[in-house]
Amino acid sequence: MTIVIHHNPKCGTSRKVLEAVRAAGHDPVVVEYLKTGWTRPQLQALFAVAGIAPSEALRTKGGRAAELGIDGPDADPEAVLDAMVAEPVLVERPIVASPKGVRLCRPAERLQEIL
Template sequence: MKATIWHNPKCGTSRNTLAILEERGDVDVEVIRYLDNPPTREKLAQLFADAGMTPAQGLRLRGTDAQERGLPDADADAVLDAMVADPILIERPLVETEKGVRLCRPKEKVEEIL
């Protein structure tokens, strides 16, 4: 099975989720450091749709200025635009497999798509 993780190595939850993926012998892991290589607007929209989430539900509030910018109450287009312009606003880690997409908070959520 192939799994893609949008990863921030400074984030403990992201590191722990990556460790779960790497410890399994049956997962080919692609690691994307999304702060260096952010997803496109279209990819973000697809990830959130496949996870059954709105962009606002995938918005990182802690350590960002999302609240001050009014993003939690903004429409999906505004949130996606902000995430593309400033990828620190994307909550992490997002993991995609052939079984779906999960925002892996807590890290055990990744098991749902393995």
């Protein structure tokens, strides 16, 4: 069973989730998305399987989303995706994909739904 974690090593929640995946006996594929970036199709697929809208995976902490005008409930999903592709840090983390589904694991306990 392959598990992929879209990970930011500077994030405490992301580190906690990665540790939990490994503690459960898995050797995950770790994608440091701040280095690799995102593609629009990749984000669309992850969000579709997770059952979330782009705005639900938007990192609003730090204020960049507000600066771009994409943090409100009426934000255009296409604009949110464009911003996420241009600035990968705008995607909340970690996102974990397993054969049982995809979850934005914030809070970290959401990981248990797909292990």
